[in-house]
Amino acid sequence: ELKVEQNPLFLSMQEGKNYTIYCNYSTTSDRLYWYRQDPGKSLESLFVLLSNGAVKQEGRLMASLDTKARLSTLHITAAVHDLSATYFCAVDVPPGGANSKLTFGKGITLSVRP
Amino acid sequence: KAGVTQTPRYLIKTRGQQVTLSCSPISGHRSVSWYQQTPGQGLQFLFEYFSETQRNKGNFPGRFSGRQFSNSRSEMNVSTLELGDSALYLCASSSRLASTGELFFGEGSRLTVL
Numbered sequence: 001e002l003k004v005e006q007n008p009l010f011l012s013m014q015e016g017k018n019y020t021i022y023c024n025y026s027t028t029s030d031r032l033y034w035y036r037q038d039p040g041k042s043l044e045s046l047f048v049l050l051s052n053g054a055v056k057q058e059g060r061l062m063a064s065l066d067t068k069a070r071l072s073t074l075h076i077t078a079a080v081h082d083l084s085a086t087y088f089c090a091v092d093v094p095p096g097g098a099n100s101k102l103t104f105g106k107g108i109t110l111s112v113r114p
Numbered sequence: 115k116a117g118v119t120q121t122p123r124y125l126i127k128t129r130g131q132q133v134t135l136s137c138s139p140i141s142g143h144r145s146v147s148w149y150q151q152t153p154g155q156g157l158q159f160l161f162e163y164f165s166e167t168q169r170n171k172g173n174f175p176g177r178f179s180g181r182q183f184s185n186s187r188s189e190m191n192v193s194t195l196e197l198g199d200s201a202l203y204l205c206a207s208s209s210r211l212a213s214t215g216e217l218f219f220g221e222g223s224r225l226t227v228l
Binding site: 031033035041042043044045048050088090092101102103104105106107 | 147149156157159162170172204206214215216217218219220221222
């Protein structure tokens with residue numbers, strides 16, 4: 001059974017500092033997605049990573065994928081309050097297959113303090 | 115382009131009742147997936163429909179069912195409601211013609227079972 005693990009589950013960040021959060025998964029896949037969820041809201045797609053070594057950047061967030069290590073990282077540069085939310089990674093298994101489905105991690109709740 | 119629309123947004127039911135939730139995907143998207151989100155279990159895959167056919171099913175009891183219509187709209191039904199069915203039910207659509215497999219989520223239907 002595919003396991004997707006995110007750590008830490010909660011991260012208190014100081015404004016202006018850099019942080020990295022991690023997503024590990026237990027089976028082969030080269031498709032990984034990052035989503036953001038604000039309290040009481042739906043999931044917003046942040047990044048789609050489709051190959052080993054893929055790197056995507058949007059604003060202060062940069063996501064990368066290492067399929068050999070089965071690891072994705074989300075790097076936060078100079079944290080700001082607007083980044084406070086819960087971030088989920090999800091893995092597509094079998095990748096791109098007709099019967100594929102996304103398996104989500106538990107999510108990491110980020111809180112940015114002044 | 116309109117996003118994924120889910121109705122109703124909020125509903126309260128009592129144990130033993132049944133509920134039907136509706137989802138209209140993004141125009142042109144023919145794949146609809148359903149997820150259950152709870153604080154304890156996180157995001158769990160329920161099922162996926164494509165061209166009116168169930169393509170994949172998660173590990174949920176038979177009380178959970180769904181269907182998709184010819185216009186790609188989807189409904190899910192939960193019969194004989196239990197307290198543990200209280201959750202946010204999220205619908206997501208995707209275009210199987212696109213290579214990314216990216217899911218676009220609706221705002222969700224928040225079900226409370228009393």
